[in-house]
Each structure stands twice: as structure tokens, then as C-alpha cells.
Amino acid sequence: MPDCFLKIYYNYEKKIVNAIFQLLFKSKHSSLLSNRVNVHDYVVVSLPKLFRAIGAVKRYIKQRGGEGLSDLVFVDIGSGLGHTLQIISKVYNFKKLVGIEIDRNLCLASVKKNIPNSLIIESDALTFNFNGYHGLFYFYNPMPTSILVSVIHKIQKQVETPIFILINCKDCIEIVESLRGNIIYFDNEISNVLVFDLSLRV
Numbered sequence: 001m002p003d004c005f006l007k008i009y010y011n012y013e014k015k016i017v018n019a020i021f022q023l024l025f026k027s028k029h030s031s032l033l034s035n036r037v038n039v040h041d042y043v044v045v046s047l048p049k050l051f052r053a054i055g056a057v058k059r060y061i062k063q064r065g066g067e068g069l070s071d072l073v074f075v076d077i078g079s080g081l082g083h084t085l086q087i088i089s090k091v092y093n094f095k096k097l098v099g100i101e102i103d104r105n106l107c108l109a110s111v112k113k114n115i116p117n118s119l120i121i122e123s124d125a126l127t128f129n130f131n132g133y134h135g136l137f138y139f140y141n142p143m144p145t146s147i148l149v150s151v152i153h154k155i156q157k158q159v160e161t162p163i164f165i166l167i168n169c170k171d172c173i174e175i176v177e178s179l180r181g182n183i184i185y186f187d188n189e190i191s192n193v194l195v196f197d198l199s200l201r202v
């Protein structure tokens with residue numbers, strides 16, 4: 001589809017998702033996000049991108065004969081206040097939700113949210129041992145590209161079948177080329193979403 005149509009589509013998609021969340025947050029689900037968070041906050045704006053990316057992962061797993069998301073741990077690298085984990089906990093059925101966050105205060109604030117089925121870990125993603133975390137690693141532009149690439153390499157060494165979702169991360173194309181990753185979904189120009197599987201060495 002031509003880029004101009006996709007741009008229009010994504011623009012409407014964003015508006016619709018924002019409108020839905022505005023309705024939800026201002027009524028019975030207001031606890032989903034704290035009142036201080038504006039629905040036009042980056043988390044909500046990036047939600048359609050994340051939903052699309054997770055949809056692509058779901059289809060990819062099914063194509064390969066897998067069970068689906070319930071077998072995977074969703075790991076938010078740089079989980080901040082836990083907003084994305086909170087939303088994910090309401091919408092998807094992952095095996096476990098894990099937030100890795102370097103900032104102690106943000107960790108404490110997200111732990112207080114009591115997100116179902118979640119584990120918030122105060123750690124530097126560069127030194128954390130991801131061994132045993134069979135899952136989906138989500139990065140919402142948490143760190144400079146050079147560190148991001150090191151974290152991805154480390155996860156690739158420690159985890160057998162890692163799938164990565166990068167949203168709004170800079171230099172996506174360079175990251176893919178340097179890692180020679182197996183791309184599941186790529187939409188760099190328009191909405192900056194990249195999904196790849198490093199379990200297949202290409």
C-alpha cells in the first residue's frame with residue numbers, strides 16, 4: 001500500500017485508540033492509568049503500534065505451529081512507571097509480565113500499581129541476566145542506540161528464542177543490519193516499529 005495511505009490510516013488508528021482510551025480512563029477503568037497521565041501521553045500514542053507489533057508476533061508464532069502468547073514472558077526493558085505493563089496486563093494473556101527498570105523511584109512507583117502477574121526488577125538491563133526469560137522483549141526508546149545494541153546482543157546470548165519489539169527507537173535500520181535479524185514486521189518510515197526474531201540465525 002502506498003505510504004501516503006498508510007500515513008492516513010495510522011493517523012486515524014491513533015485517533016480512534018486515543019478516543020477509546022479517553023472514554024475508558026475517564027469512566028470505570030480510570031485506575032488503569034493514573035489520573036496524572038494524559039491520554040495523549042506517549043504510552044497511549046504508541047499503543048496502536050504496540051498492538052500491531054504484538055499482532056504480528058502472534059501470527060508469526062501461529063505460522064510456526066506455536067501456542068501463542070501464553071507461552072511467552074513479556075519483558076519491558078526500561079519499564080518506567082509501568083504504564084505499558086499495566087495496559088498489557090488488561091489486554092493480553094502473557095505467561096508473565098516483567099519490567100526491568102534502572103531507576104529505583106520508578107520501580108517503587110510501578111510496584112505500587114500491583115499490576116497482575118507482574119514482576120518489576122530494579123536493574124540495569126546491561127548487567128541483568130536474562131537466562132530463562134523465554135519471551136518478547138519490548139523497547140520503547142529506553143536508551144542510546146549503542147547501549148540498546150549491547151543489550152540486544154546480551155539477550156541474544158542468554159536467551160534461546162528471543163523476539164524483540166522496538167518502537168520509536170532511533171537507527172532501527174542500522175540495528176537490523178548489524179544484527180542481521182530475522183524481521184517479522186518492519187515499519188520504520190511511517191511509525192517506527194520493528195519486530196524481529198533472533199532465534200533464527202540468518
Ligand SMILES: C[S@@+](CC[C@H](N)C(=O)[O-])C[C@H]1O[C@@H](n2cnc3c(N)ncnc32)[C@H](O)[C@@H]1O
Nearest residue numbers: 078079080083084101102103124125140142143
Ligand atoms: C521512555 S521510558 C519507557 C517507559 C516504558 N517502557 C513504558 O512503555 O511505559 C524509558 C525508561 O528506560 C529506563 N532505562 C534507561 N536505561 C536503562 C537501562 N540501562 N536499564 C534499565 N532501564 C533503563 C529509564 O529509566 C526510563 O524509565
